[in-house]
Amino acid sequence: MSEEKITLEERFLNIENILDQMEKGDISLDQSFELYKKGLGEIKAANELLDTVEKEMLVLTANGDLEEF
Amino acid sequence: MTKNVYSVGQVNQYIKNMFSQDFMLRSICVKGEVSNCKYHTSGHVYFTIKDEQGAMSAVMFSGNRRSGLSFQMKEGDKVLVTGSIEVYEKTGTYQMYAKSIELDGAGNLYLKFEALKKELEEMGMFDAGYKQPIPKYIKRLGIVTASTGAAVQDIRNIATRRNPFVQLILYPALVQGEGAAESIVNGIHALEQLGVDTIIVGRGGGSIEDLWAFNEEIVARAIFECRTPIISAVGHETDWTIADYVSDMRAPTPSAAAELAVYEYSAVVEQLALKKARMDRILQEKCRLERERLSHFQTRLFFLSPQNQLNEKRKRLMDMEEKLQDRMEWIIKDKRHQFLLLSNSLEANSPMKKLSQGFAFLEDRNKKTVKSIENVHIEDELTVHLTDGKILAKVSEVIKRE
Numbered sequence: 001m002s003e004e005k006i007t008l009e010e011r012f013l014n015i016e017n018i019l020d021q022m023e024k025g026d027i028s029l030d031q032s033f034e035l036y037k038k039g040l041g042e043i044k045a046a047n048e049l050l051d052t053v054e055k056e057m058l059v060l061t062a063n064g065d066l067e068e069f
Numbered sequence: 070m071t072k073n074v075y076s077v078g079q080v081n082q083y084i085k086n087m088f089s090q091d092f093m094l095r096s097i098c099v100k101g102e103v104s105n106c107k108y109h110t111s112g113h114v115y116f117t118i119k120d121e122q123g124a125m126s127a128v129m130f131s132g133n134r135r136s137g138l139s140f141q142m143k144e145g146d147k148v149l150v151t152g153s154i155e156v157y158e159k160t161g162t163y164q165m166y167a168k169s170i171e172l173d174g175a176g177n178l179y180l181k182f183e184a185l186k187k188e189l190e191e192m193g194m195f196d197a198g199y200k201q202p203i204p205k206y207i208k209r210l211g212i213v214t215a216s217t218g219a220a221v222q223d224i225r226n227i228a229t230r231r232n233p234f235v236q237l238i239l240y241p242a243l244v245q246g247e248g249a250a251e252s253i254v255n256g257i258h259a260l261e262q263l264g265v266d267t268i269i270v271g272r273g274g275g276s277i278e279d280l281w282a283f284n285e286e287i288v289a290r291a292i293f294e295c296r297t298p299i300i301s302a303v304g305h306e307t308d309w310t311i312a313d314y315v316s317d318m319r320a321p322t323p324s325a326a327a328e329l330a331v332y333e334y335s336a337v338v339e340q341l342a343l344k345k346a347r348m349d350r351i352l353q354e355k356c357r358l359e360r361e362r363l364s365h366f367q368t369r370l371f372f373l374s375p376q377n378q379l380n381e382k383r384k385r386l387m388d389m390e391e392k393l394q395d396r397m398e399w400i401i402k403d404k405r406h407q408f409l410l411l412s413n414s415l416e417a418n419s420p421m422k423k424l425s426q427g428f429a430f431l432e433d434r435n436k437k438t439v440k441s442i443e444n445v446h447i448e449d450e451l452t453v454h455l456t457d458g459k460i461l462a463k464v465s466e467v468i469k470r471e
Binding site for chain 2: 007008009012015016018019022023029032033036039040043046047049050051052053054055057058059060064066069
């Protein structure tokens with residue numbers, strides 16, 4: 001799966017998984033750091049997915065054009 | 070002139086006869102609105118049928134209900150009542166005796182609705198298995214509704230309040246009247262083709278006629294076949310249309326649909342922050358645990374270190390030294406004690422003691438004890454030791470024992 005195709009929902013799942021793994025006691029500190037790094041990456045990516053450009057409502061016209069409402 | 074006088078009963082009877090002989094009144098269809106509808110425990114249904122001009126009492130006997138009344142009649146229903154109009158002599162009133170009652174206009178729509186609902190349901194179009202999940206985090210929301218209604222404003226308000234970053238795309242559709250169903254179908258197709266994440270199809274409240282487009286089969290099919298998840302939002306909470314049954318999710322109102330379709334931006338950001346905090350906490354805890362483990366190892370290692378071993382041995386040595394010293398001291402003490410005992414017993418046997426009994430011992434000039442007469446010569450000076458002193462004596466004669 002290519003990076004951009006991962007949805008926010010999947011990012012959330014990934015973060016949950018990472019958290020679950022991190023919470024298991026039997027992993028090494030190195031692994032913990034690896035997971036933490038991965039988790040931070042996921043959170044950053046998720047934040048980036050939350051596109052923050054305010055959008056006007058558009059109207060789809062009969063001939064398929066989009067116009068501002 | 071004689072006046073004819075009639076009893077009330079006679080008059081009522083007369084009128085009743087007039088009514089019953091009237092061809093039109095014997096079988097007539099009356100259109101009006103139902104009021105004061107009462108389902109009596111006997112099974113008879115009493116109601117009033119009225120319009121702007123007037124009102125008329127009516128009754129349907131329980132025996133006619135099975136064939137003549139196929140729905141639950143209620144206040145305000147517009148109905149076509151077929152039956153006879155007869156006089157009730159007891160009260161001198163006339164009323165309608167209904168043989169069949171049908172819903173008028175919208176009422177027929179109601180029957181059509183029931184029929185289509187049943188048909189589509191049997192075809193499985195309402196099955197939960199066909200329902201597509203509504204995506205939680207969307208970027209583009211399609212809306213099929215009237216561009217001038219309250220519905221689009223409600224959706225817009227709620228959606229932008231929750232998340233101003235989701236793109237709303239409206240397909241302005243006719244939602245009632247001629248061509249409305251086709252317009253809604255076109256809207257669904259257009260938005261699906263454009264590629265939005267979720268589509269809201271709906272309109273504000275209205276009468277069953279106003280909402281009728283959402284009960285059309287072509288709309289139901291368009292919703293069913295649409296690959297994009299559709300949330301229906303038709304009318305108010307209590308209005309159920311075919312579109313609501315066939316859609317992937319039914320929202321009670323357009324506002325509710327917007328809430329279902331558009332995730333709350335601030336909540337998601339908050340969630341992310343919480344998750345990050347949790348991750349931080351876990352890692353910190355992990356570090357703390359590892360540090361603890363490390364310090365534990367450090368302690369163990371310290372115990373095993375040569376320095377510690379040396380210290381340990383030194384300590385043991387010191388202990389031993391101390392013991393040794395103790396032992397030594399004890400031995401000395403013991404010996405001293407023994408010595409004291411010995412010296413006491415020695416004193417008891419000392420020659421000095423004998424001296425006190427008249428014995429003495431002799432020494433020559435060289436302080437050597439004289440034990441025999443050998444080497445003792447006349448004129449030698451000897452010292453005679455007694456208990457209380459000594460006597461210097463000169464030898465005058467040496468006599469050997471025979």
